[in-house]
Amino acid sequence: MDHQIKNLLEYTNDYNKSIIKPDQFWENIANSFHWRKRWEKTLNWNFDTPKIEWFKNAKLNLTENIFERLLSTHRNKTAIIWEPNDPEMSPIHISYGELYKQTCKFANAMKAQGIHKGDRVIIYMPMVPEATVAMLACARIGAIHSVVFAGFSASALADRINDCQAKMVLTSDGNFRGNKKIPVKSVVDEAITKTDTVEKVIVLKRTGENVKMHTERDLWWKEALEGQSEENIAEEMDSEDLLFILYTSGSTGKPKGVVHTNAGYMIYTYYSFVNVFQYKEDDIYWCTADIGWITGHSYIVYGPLLAGATTLMFEGIPTYPHPGRFWEIIEKYKVNQFYTAPTAIRALQVHGTDHVEKFDLSSLKVIGSVGEPINEEAWHWYHEHIGKGRCPLVDTWWQTETGGIMISPLAGITPNKPAHASLPLPGVQPVIVDTDGKELIGNNVEGNLCIKFPWPSMIRTTYGDHKRCKETYFSTYKGMYFTGDGVKRDHDGYLRILGRVDDVINVSGHRMGTAEVENAIDEHSDVIESAVVGFPHEIKGQGIYAFAICDNSKKSNEILQEEIKQLVRKIIGPIAKPEQVQIVSGLPKTRSGKIMRRILRKVASKDLSNLGDISTLLNPEIVEQIIKGAGLK
Numbered sequence: 053m054d055h056q057i058k059n060l061l062e063y064t065n066d067y068n069k070s071i072i073k074p075d076q077f078w079e080n081i082a083n084s085f086h087w088r089k090r091w092e093k094t095l096n097w098n099f100d101t102p103k104i105e106w107f108k109n110a111k112l113n114l115t116e117n118i119f120e121r122l123l124s125t126h127r128n129k130t131a132i133i134w135e136p137n138d139p140e141m142s143p144i145h146i147s148y149g150e151l152y153k154q155t156c157k158f159a160n161a162m163k164a165q166g167i168h169k170g171d172r173v174i175i176y177m178p179m180v181p182e183a184t185v186a187m188l189a190c191a192r193i194g195a196i197h198s199v200v201f202a203g204f205s206a207s208a209l210a211d212r213i214n215d216c217q218a219k220m221v222l223t224s225d226g227n228f229r230g231n232k233k234i235p236v237k238s239v240v241d242e243a244i245t246k247t248d249t250v251e252k253v254i255v256l257k258r259t260g261e262n263v264k265m266h267t268e269r270d271l272w273w274k275e276a277l278e279g280q281s282e283e284n285i286a287e288e289m290d291s292e293d294l295l296f297i298l299y300t301s302g303s304t305g306k307p308k309g310v311v312h313t314n315a316g317y318m319i320y321t322y323y324s325f326v327n328v329f330q331y332k333e334d335d336i337y338w339c340t341a342d343i344g345w346i347t348g349h350s351y352i353v354y355g356p357l358l359a360g361a362t363t364l365m366f367e368g369i370p371t372y373p374h375p376g377r378f379w380e381i382i383e384k385y386k387v388n389q390f391y392t393a394p395t396a397i398r399a400l401q402v403h404g405t406d407h408v409e410k411f412d413l414s415s416l417k418v419i420g421s422v423g424e425p426i427n428e429e430a431w432h433w434y435h436e437h438i439g440k441g442r443c444p445l446v447d448t449w450w451q452t453e454t455g456g457i458m459i460s461p462l463a464g465i466t467p468n469k470p471a472h473a474s475l476p477l478p479g480v481q482p483v484i485v486d487t488d489g490k491e492l493i494g495n496n497v498e499g500n501l502c503i504k505f506p507w508p509s510m511i512r513t514t515y516g517d518h519k520r521c522k523e524t525y526f527s528t529y530k531g532m533y534f535t536g537d538g539v540k541r542d543h544d545g546y547l548r549i550l551g552r553v554d555d556v557i558n559v560s561g562h563r564m565g566t567a568e569v570e571n572a573i574d575e576h577s578d579v580i581e582s583a584v585v586g587f588p589h590e591i592k593g594q595g596i597y598a599f600a601i602c603d604n605s606k607k608s609n610e611i612l613q614e615e616i617k618q619l620v621r622k623i624i625g626p627i628a629k630p631e632q633v634q635i636v637s638g639l640p641k642t643r644s645g646k647i648m649r650r651i652l653r654k655v656a657s658k659d660l661s662n663l664g665d666i667s668t669l670l671n672p673e674i675v676e677q678i679i680k681g682a683g684l685k
């Protein structure tokens with residue numbers, strides 16, 4: 053693999069080069085790619101506006117860098133191995149040559165349905181190869197994809213369609229998940245009633261259930277492909293043309309559309325993929341994420357395919373038909389690199405090691421973790437029982453906004469330290485700041501994590517609202533990108549991520565905004581006000597704990613609690629459903645009327661030590677009531 057670091061000395065050298073001469077460092081990597089026109093300036097940036105341009109004025113098409121660049125050597129190599137939900141069903145192996153044809157064909161089909169460069173296309177699909185083909189086809193014709201996790205509700209989907217004014221939705225009739233069949237098309241139908249931009253819906257037949265097709269608007273995937281050519285001349289894209297929008301939650305308001313652009317994202321996902329996982333030409337790589345999240349975008353689809361890797365895509369869930377399914381798949385395909393989330397590890401750990409020992413995991417070379425801080429117990433279990441103590445474990449810290457892995461060991465190169473994301477990748481300049489924005493130098497310091505210099509795959513804007521991008525990421529600390537995470541640099545200079553310092557809750561590696569959940573709860577006609585916090589959860593990392601004031605309700609607390617849970621599930625989706633709902637008669641507020649979440653977090657965590665000074669509250673007496681109501685006294 054080009055540009056693959058081989059040892060710690062090389063890492064240190066490359067890291068230093070990337071800091072001293074970032075332009076040269078990234079140009080050298082970019083030179084291995086195929087450009088229709090070379091860039092005029094490598095980097096143009098300003099974190100105040102903010103404005104970030106990489107490989108300015110260059111022209112390219114990302115898919116030409118997967119196909120045209122690699123086909124002469126990779127035509128018959130497997131690009132995607134697809135393992136269906138049902139282990140009895142046949143898997144699918146798609147070669148680079150075949151993936152190329154399918155991408156071109158679907159690109160032509162979308163064009164025939166009126167999609168042009170710059171149009172937004174929503175992908176709301178299960179984990180099937182067609183979803184990857186759809187993403188690549190968008191990139192091929194310059195349409196901007198926005199993948200929405202197929203577990204989101206109709207109203208969450210409608211919000212995203214409206215925000216990006218999508219012209220097309222790609223979906224399926226249904227979705228197999230474990231022993232369940234989940235309706236998908238009907239959710240799309242419901243969402244579209246709340247929108248007015250969608251002109252066409254293309255529907256893949258997956259579960260075969262009956263769906264209603266709207267004659268003018270809907271067509272089957274197969275029909276759309278009929279008569280389309282397997283050749284397509286890729287659209288010429290500017291480096292900074294939008295590649296995709298991916299919605300993610302923040303501390304305030306509705307989810308925002310994080311924007312990634314073509315060239316920088318391409319270079320960085322490639323580079324980080326080959327270095328973190330140390331992928332070698334014949335390896336089988338498997339990331340268990342869903343393509344609805346950034347991990348799926350960068351490390352199932354783009355990074356691996358740009359490296360000519362074989363990437364495994366799994367439709368199902370870790371516990372179906374048995375809790376050894378992951379390990380069975382590793383044995384079946386002789387997986388070499390395995391990348392999953394701590395929540396999955398913890399969930400499988402509960403089932404014991406018998407399910408692991410049944411399978412041969414000797415093919416594994418690297419195991420990875422992503423999405424949330426990995427606790428030491430899970431780290432050791434994963435390392436010992438899955439990695440058999442011999443595979444390096446890469447704990448990769450990054451975000452939707454960073455586009456690619458930022459802080460992580462490089463497999464087999466960086467010495468492993470449990471629960472530490474460890475060291476920044478070349479090109480990444482993390483800084484730790486205190487609440488005043490003062491940089492904390494040296495080791496044994498703890499504070500907020502910022503990045504002080506641009507990297508190629510960083511967020512460019514939040515779609516349709518640049519001011520929000522500036523306020524969210526570039527205003528807390530002047531001249532720096534603020535991540536929202538707390539971090540500690542230990543005595544060796546290794547970084548340990550401590551989790552969010554803002555009002556974002558991380559449930560099973562998925563980000564939920566407190567405001568978003570509160571808004572959903574407030575839709576309940578009996579709810580006067582609500583507040584949501586996270587609390588430590590054994591499997592999910594964090595769970596959602598909601599406090600709601602329903603003073604004049606005629607319903608019992610039990611009924612209200614259940615209704616509130618179901619309402620959130622309906623408005624956002626099952627992943628946002630609160631674990632706990634406590635009906636309260638008031639919320640602790642500061643004199644300026646702000647909810648003191650710190651106190652609520654303490655109650656939710658059942659930890660009443662260091663409650664702090666509550667005498668400055670507008671209503672200190674409420675704290676005692678809430679504590680009692682939670683059954684803590």
Ligand code: WT7
Nearest residue numbers: 347422423424425447448449450451452549563
């Ligand atoms: C947030 C980003 C990056 C893809 C999946 C999540 C947390 C992510 C780690 C890690 C500790 C982590 C952070 C971050 N996070 N990876 N290895 N150690 N925390 O993407 O939904 O954008 O969430 O996930 O809090 O800010 P996301």
